[in-house]
Structures are given as structure tokens and as C-alpha cells.
Amino acid sequence: METVIRGLLLYVFLMIIFRVSGKRTLYEATVFDFVLLLIIAETAEQALGGEDKSVTNSFLLIVTLLLADISLSLLKQKFSYFGKVLDGVPVIILDDGKVLHDRLKKVRVDESDIMESARELQGLERLDQIKYAILEKDGKITIIPKEQ
């Protein structure tokens, strides 16, 4: 029983903590984000298993976590607003060629992040070639270039 509770508690805790940390926090934008992710995974592992190293415990934990995930996705499907609250919504950060600075500040993104995505995804050279930039739910920035 304890394993199930541990699993669910940690699932909910991680969900909340990542939600309030913001989308870009662990987006692996830098090497350090990646290292941070590894450290968090390692720390969470201790809380999950405790001292019980049995196979049964691992199986139980995996089933619990997957079931939590499935239940959540079903809920999100049924109640779309719940999904929006949980996952967030895409945010336009560059609108029709104009950078929305107040939003950039709120989502902790700057113009160089937009340009990074523009180069990577579209091979663009300048900011004024971008029509829309959108910060997606998962923290990625997608780019729609101006028509030539």
C-alpha cells in the first residue's frame, strides 16, 4: 500500500512543482538544465522506492505511475479546461512581426531564444523575418516566418 501512496504523492508533487516552475525551466535549453533534470530524477528515485528493493515493489510503482498518467490523460480529454490548467496553453510571444516584451518577461524568454528557434527550425537570419513566434505548452518556441 505504501508504494502506491508514495508513487501517487510524488507524481502529484512533481506535476505541481514543474507546473509552477514555468515551461522553460527544464526545457534542456542549456547543459545545466539537463544536469538539473538528472539530479531531480535521482532524488525522486530515493523517495519512490524507499528501502524496498523488491521486484514486486518496482512493478507496483510502475503500474501506479502509468495508471496515474492514463487517468490524468482521460480526465484532460473529458474536461478540456482541466487540461488547459494542467498543461498550460500556447502563448504568442511575437505577433505579426512585433515582439511582445511584457509576455517575454513573464515567460522568461528573450529575443535570442526566439532567434535560436528561428535558425534551428526555419533557417532564418533576422528577427524581422518572423511573423509569429509561439511558446508552446511544452516550452518549445515555434516560428512562423513572413511570406517572402
Next chain:
Amino acid sequence: MKKHRGELEIDEDIQLESTNWKVQRVAWVLMAFVVFAALLGFTGNGGIGNLQRLKAGDSAEGLEVEYERFLRRGAPAEIKVKLVPSSADSLTDLRLNKDFYEKLQVEKILPEPSGQYTHEQGITYRFASANQPFLVIFYVKPEGMGSLPLQFSTSKKKVNITPFIYP
């Protein structure tokens, strides 16, 4: 799906998102509080200035207990007990209530008691000593959760402490 400027199909909800930004900022402050509280020792395991390391009883009266106010389940902790033997006897009995050995896993006692037995009220450790005050350290691992009322008693004095065990 909504259309932005009549061309970009996007499910934007800036009202929800700005609420979210506010919630995030509040949560960051809360996170800072948690870290600060941990530094001050409110989550157990020491802390700046050892503020959460408490003493109960009085060694002049024959029994003093030094303990951490906050313990963590499964994390090693120590409880120090100062005892003064009665002048007539070189053997000193220390009685503890049932919760002590039910909710704490006693890993080691230093010095080893010369005898120990359980009874209805709890457990008694008997220590041999050289007729002078001495210190006993209990190395324990909490197994329960929540408040843990403990009673330490000798033939002369009783000391009650209530550490809290985090999950």
C-alpha cells in the same frame, strides 16, 4: 479552434495564462520559504545555529534529554540522555514509554546497557556506571509519522518530549 488575426489557428487563453503567471510567482515565494525554513532546521536534521536541538529536564536533577524537535521517517537521528546515578547504587534504570521502541527503531545505544527488559508501560534500560554523571546516546531511526510523545523516567525524575516525525 480560435483564429488569431483570422489566420493563425491557436488555442490561446491569455487570461488563464496570466492567472497562471501570478500563481507561479506566489509559488516561487512559497518555495523560497520552504528552503529558508529548512535552513533554520524546521524540516529536521540540524539547521543554522542548531535552533531545533532542544533540551528537556535538568542534569542537576538527575535526568536531561537532548533531542531534535523535527525528525524524518527513516533518517538516522540521535537522542542524548544525561543521567546521574543515585548515590547508593551503581546501576541506573532508565524507563521509556512504549512508543519509544514501537515507533523508533533503536539502532545502537552507547554505552550498551547492562540489561534491558520490556513491561506493560514500555521498556527499561539498566546502565552500570562509576557513580558519576554519564551520557547515554540513542541512535534511532524513526518508523512512524506525526507527533511522537516520549517519556523518559528514572526513579527520581520524569521528562516528557514530543518530537515530530516527517514522512
